[in-house]
Amino acid sequence: MKIIIDNIECEAQKDETLLQIARRNDIHIPTLCHNDALPGLGSCRLCVVEIVDKGRRSVVASCIYPVRNEIEVYTCSDKIKNIRRNLLMLLRGRVPNDETIKKLCKEYLVPDRIKFSGDKDEHCILCGLCVKACQELGASAISTVNRGITKKVTTPYDEPSAQCIGCGSCAYVCPTDAIKIEEKDGIRNIWNKEFQLLRCTRCGKPFATKEQLEYNREKLGEAHVKLLCESCKKAIIAEKLKDIYEKV
Amino acid sequence: MMSRTVYVCCGTGCLANNSMDVYKQLKKLAQKYEADVEVKTIVKATGCNGLCEKGPLVKIQPDNICYSKVKPDDAEEIVKRTLMNGEIIDRLLIYDTALKRRVISHKDTDFYKCQMKIALRNIGEIDPANIDEYMERGGYKALRKALFQMTPQDVISEIERSGLRGRGGGGFPTGVKWRQCSKFQNFPKYVICNGDEGDPGAFMDRSIMEGDPNTVIEGMTICAYSINSNRGFIYIRDEYSLALNNMNNALNQARERGLLGKNILNSGFDFDIEIVRGGGAFVCGESTALMQSIEGNVGEPRAKYIRSVEKGLWGQPTVLNNVETWANIPEIIMKGSDWFCSIGTENSKGTKVFSLVGKVKNTGLVEIPMGTTLRELVYKIGGGIIGDKKFKAVQTGGPSGGCIAEDLLDLPVDFDSLKEAGSMMGSGGIIVMDERTCMIDVARYYLSFLSEESCGKCVACREGIKRMLEILTDICDGKGIEEDLELLESLCHTVEEASLCGLGKTAPNPVLTTLKHFRNEYYAHIIEKRCPAGVCPELTAYEIDKKLCKSCGLCAKNCPASAILGKRGEAYSINTQLCIKCGNCIDSCRFNAVKVKKEVGK
Numbered sequence: 001m002k003i004i005i006d007n008i009e010c011e012a013q014k015d016e017t018l019l020q021i022a023r024r025n026d027i028h029i030p031t032l033c034h035n036d037a038l039p040g041l042g043s044c045r046l047c048v049v050e051i052v053d054k055g056r057r058s059v060v061a062s063c064i065y066p067v068r069n070e071i072e073v074y075t076c077s078d079k080i081k082n083i084r085r086n087l088l089m090l091l092r093g094r095v096p097n098d099e100t101i102k103k104l105c106k107e108y109l110v111p112d113r114i115k116f117s118g119d120k121d122e123h124c125i126l127c128g129l130c131v132k133a134c135q136e137l138g139a140s141a142i143s144t145v146n147r148g149i150t151k152k153v154t155t156p157y158d159e160p161s162a163q164c165i166g167c168g169s170c171a172y173v174c175p176t177d178a179i180k181i182e183e184k185d186g187i188r189n190i191w192n193k194e195f196q197l198l199r200c201t202r203c204g205k206p207f208a209t210k211e212q213l214e215y216n217r218e219k220l221g222e223a224h225v226k227l228l229c230e231s232c233k234k235a236i237i238a239e240k241l242k243d244i245y246e247k248v
Numbered sequence: 249m250m251s252r253t254v255y256v257c258c259g260t261g262c263l264a265n266n267s268m269d270v271y272k273q274l275k276k277l278a279q280k281y282e283a284d285v286e287v288k289t290i291v292k293a294t295g296c297n298g299l300c301e302k303g304p305l306v307k308i309q310p311d312n313i314c315y316s317k318v319k320p321d322d323a324e325e326i327v328k329r330t331l332m333n334g335e336i337i338d339r340l341l342i343y344d345t346a347l348k349r350r351v352i353s354h355k356d357t358d359f360y361k362c363q364m365k366i367a368l369r370n371i372g373e374i375d376p377a378n379i380d381e382y383m384e385r386g387g388y389k390a391l392r393k394a395l396f397q398m399t400p401q402d403v404i405s406e407i408e409r410s411g412l413r414g415r416g417g418g419g420f421p422t423g424v425k426w427r428q429c430s431k432f433q434n435f436p437k438y439v440i441c442n443g444d445e446g447d448p449g450a451f452m453d454r455s456i457m458e459g460d461p462n463t464v465i466e467g468m469t470i471c472a473y474s475i476n477s478n479r480g481f482i483y484i485r486d487e488y489s490l491a492l493n494n495m496n497n498a499l500n501q502a503r504e505r506g507l508l509g510k511n512i513l514n515s516g517f518d519f520d521i522e523i524v525r526g527g528g529a530f531v532c533g534e535s536t537a538l539m540q541s542i543e544g545n546v547g548e549p550r551a552k553y554i555r556s557v558e559k560g561l562w563g564q565p566t567v568l569n570n571v572e573t574w575a576n577i578p579e580i581i582m583k584g585s586d587w588f589c590s591i592g593t594e595n596s597k598g599t600k601v602f603s604l605v606g607k608v609k610n611t612g613l614v615e616i617p618m619g620t621t622l623r624e625l626v627y628k629i630g631g632g633i634i635g636d637k638k639f640k641a642v643q644t645g646g647p648s649g650g651c652i653a654e655d656l657l658d659l660p661v662d663f664d665s666l667k668e669a670g671s672m673m674g675s676g677g678i679i680v681m682d683e684r685t686c687m688i689d690v691a692r693y694y695l696s697f698l699s700e701e702s703c704g705k706c707v708a709c710r711e712g713i714k715r716m717l718e719i720l721t722d723i724c725d726g727k728g729i730e731e732d733l734e735l736l737e738s739l740c741h742t743v744e745e746a747s748l749c750g751l752g753k754t755a756p757n758p759v760l761t762t763l764k765h766f767r768n769e770y771y772a773h774i775i776e777k778r779c780p781a782g783v784c785p786e787l788t789a790y791e792i793d794k795k796l797c798k799s800c801g802l803c804a805k806n807c808p809a810s811a812i813l814g815k816r817g818e819a820y821s822i823n824t825q826l827c828i829k830c831g832n833c834i835d836s837c838r839f840n841a842v843k844v845k846k847e848v849g850k
């Protein structure tokens with residue numbers, strides 16, 4: 001089926017999301033809570049677009065809107081620009097010193113005039129990506145608690161979580177770098193819990209926590225996971241390939 | 249000797265007023281006197297009668313006498329005089345404010361006469377703990393009719409033709425929902441009753457579940473038959489202990505009679521229902537959040553681009569309806585869609601139950617035909633404004649509903665006209681406000697509720713409501729500036745358009761409707777720095793009109809800050825330094841001598 005995004009005709013499969021289709025066609029739609037590996041949150045609302053379906057206009061979140069009809073889509077109408085500007089203004093109020101949001105505010109011409117007051121140390125926009133990442137990898141060490149204006153992301157009872165394996169996936173997916181990881185003297189501190197870092201047997205760099213490797217061992221059923229960091233793993237594969245080519 | 253039946257209302261409202269003690273006392277005394285006089289008395293516990301604030305209510309049949317505000321001490325007199333001798337005890341009769349006299353039966357009051365009971369047909373008429381009484385009044389006949397005389401398609405067509413729209417808020421056509429769900433051949437399918445009733449001001453769903461649980465069960469079973477579902481859930485908030493209890497009991501009795509479970513009435517059709525207790529968050533009443541909650545997850549809504557009729561509970565086709573919607577189903581099947589269509593307006597058929605509260609003389613549950621005007625609701629059924637103060641606004645639709653001003657009092661109440669006025673039907677809460685209400689304070693109150701009850705998942709709703717609330721608070725505190733109104737409106741539109749679920753999409757209603765109907769009041773706060781209703785403490789000063797003051801001293805007696813001074817024979821006066829702006833003086837003066845100052849010296 002065909003849909004029209006900003007006057008460009010795009011090929012679409014049933015139940016593909018609008019965002020997927022737009023991105024495939026190089027049409028830019030801003031997002032904060034979207035991650036291709038962890039889709040479906042729909043919480044930041046920045047990806048809203050206007051659609052016309054059988055003559056009816058509405059505003060939808062493109063990252064979760066499944067295409068079923070041959071619709072027309074407008075990704076940057078005046079209405080949409082206004083909504084994005086307000087959303088960014090609201091986000092800036094929540095995380096006034098966050099660089100990611102500041103940059104977006106500039107890009108979308110959010111007026112400086114209106115300033116909502118917020119916590120200067122806050123960086124979390126409550127998008128939920130970290131919670132989802134941790135849940136998907138199977139640890140479920142963190143979650144959102146409370147609702148409404150008191151909602152936050154934390155470990156159970158704000159205490160170091162027994163489930164956390166210190167893998168840092170949560171920090172990795174966070175769009176605003178809100179989750180602090182400190183590494184010093186072979187110790188990683190995340191969510192108020194300390195982890196001993198293991199060194200890569202090839203380059204000697206501390207790269208993963210003991211808990212993380214144990215977890216992988218258990219989950220992947222591998223009796224011996226080699227103590228190699230990602231870049232060394234790649235380097236070894238490259239060497240092997242080189243060997244093969246040289247022999248050929 | 250005539251055999252009489254005494255009904256003591258044991259709805260939650262009346263229970264809170266000690267109706268259980270009245271019940272026990274009546275039962276005890278009736279037994280005690282039974283020996284020497286031949287009076288047969290049955291005392292029943294019946295569900296909510298509607299006239300809540302006049303409770304506990306006691307009805308005596310077949311005399312059709314209704315006593316209000318009965319105390320356990322009155323039992324002796326009731327038994328001796330009324331039950332044994334048929335005498336009427338005048339002082340216990342209901343005083344009808346519209347007729348300005350006491351009436352023998354609650355059914356003689358305007359409060360009752362303007363009503364029409366479909367969903368509440370059995371409330372207060374039967375003992376909810378006894379399925380036989382439901383059956384005596386035609387209960388489960390509709391189920392029999394559906395199972396043995398109608399095909400599933402017939403059932404759906406009948407509901408479709410009736411024009412019934414969901415009573416839980418959205419007003420979606422019920423028959424259309426069932427039709428859509430029936431088309432998906434993906435099993436199992438589920439039927440859900442939404443008994444969350446998150447609106448703090450509404451209690452019609454509770455009353456139905458307490459007073460007539462079987463109608464919900466029957467309605468759900470009929471639907472299950474029509475869409476071919478075998479499993480249903482009733483989601484009830486945990487605080488509703490009586491509803492939980494009565495529903496559970498009704499489910500057990502229905503199973504015992506073969507009306508629920510395997511092979512219902514030997515028709516070959518299986519259906520059973522489980523109760524799920526809800527944690528009580530407002531947002532859990534939203535259909536997708538409710539399903540999350542039944543699945544055992546955090547009750548957060550999901551986008552509804554794919555509807556629950558296709559992918560609902562556990563991803564399966566699901567029909568979810570509100571308690572009151574279910575209560576209408578058996579009647580429509582029994583009496584037919586033509587009958588139902590004859591009631592109501594063009595696009596809103598049947599009746600709607602409202603919980604009428606606020607500054608009216610009669611409050612409680614009322615069921616009225618769609619299209620009844622707000623004026624009738626406030627002045628006839630509600631009996632007018634308390635203390636004969638001036639009417640100011642009605643708020644409809646629950647926390648995210650809107651406020652409607654006096655010029656729209658002749659608005660016929662139905663789904664579409666309320667929406668047009670910027671408000672909504674919502675849960676059916678109706679709050680009547682008088683001149684002593686500040687509309688900005690009202691908007692602030694609702695936003696503060698919503699800011700806490702939003703699930704907090706999406707930016708538009710969570711952050712938007714928070715900032716709108718800040719702006720409203722500033723305005724009430726006298727810190728508002730003119731640009732605030734533009735910003736408020738802009739935020740309203742963003743929150744409306746960009747929120748994920750219905751809570752956020754409707755949250756700006758309190759602000760938008762007050763901005764539309766009461767804009768001058770915003771200007772008064774922002775520009776003149778005064779609150780015309782005399783509510784916002786920072787923007788209020790009171791004075792006593794010397795000409796009107798009769799120097800009775802009532803205001804001084806009621807002033808908690810001892811800020812009012814005066815002597816008999818002289819006009820009283822207010823020391824503005826001491827005044828805490830509670831407004832007790834205005835409300836207590838019987839001569840309207842206390843005024844809100846037109847200017848607030850700062």
Ligand SMILES: Cc1cc2nc3c(=O)[nH]c(=O)nc-3n(C[C@H](O)[C@H](O)[C@H](O)COP(=O)(O)O)c2cc1C
Binds near residue numbers: 419443444530568751
């Ligand atoms: C925030 C929010 C709260 C809601 N709360 C309730 C509720 O307490 N009870 C209810 O029946 N419907 C509630 N609804 C409406 C439901 O989502 C749903 O539309 C309704 O239960 C469907 O049944 P109906 O078609 O019979 O009305 C709520 C909706 C929203 C957005």
Ligand code: SF4
Binds near residue numbers: 142163167168169171
């Ligand atoms: S570091 Fe801990 S909380 Fe973060 S994703 Fe890994 S296990 Fe989860």
Ligand code: SF4
Binds near residue numbers: 175177178
């Ligand atoms: S910490 Fe980062 S990923 Fe997690 S909710 Fe906050 S912004 Fe999103």
Ligand code: SF4
Binds near residue numbers: 548706710747
């Ligand atoms: S609109 Fe509000 S209640 Fe609904 S999902 Fe978003 S944050 Fe939650």
